[in-house]
Amino acid sequence: MKDQQQAYxxxxxxxxxxIPVGFKKCEEHGGTHYVVxxxxxxxxxxxxxxxxxxFLSVIPQKHHIGVxxxxxYANPELLQ
Numbered sequence: 001m002k003d004q005q006q007a008y009x010x011x012x013x014x015x016x017x018x019i020p021v022g023f024k025k026c027e028e029h030g031g032t033h034y035v036v037x038x039x040x041x042x043x044x045x046x047x048x049x050x051x052x053x054x055f056l057s058v059i060p061q062k063h064h065i066g067v068x069x070x071x072x073y074a075n076p077e078l079l080q
Contacts, residue, residue: 011058019056024037034056035053035055
């Protein structure tokens with residue numbers, strides 16, 4: 001578990017270094033999330049209006065570190 005925590009922290013450090021300007025970092029529900037702030041996209045997340053639009057989430061699980069990249073759906077070539 002200690003190795004996983006270290007890997008998680010290193011992954012977050014790399015994302016923090018390279019994520020484009022404009023995304024907001026927040027930590028909740030046991031993970032780190034990068035969202036499009038409501039000031040930039042006031043409609044928010046379509047399922048829960050008023051909630052910032054999710055872009056990237058990194059969540060440590062029991063046996064792995066989950067990386068959920070919602071931006072992948074915006075680019076059909078990347079998705080494939």
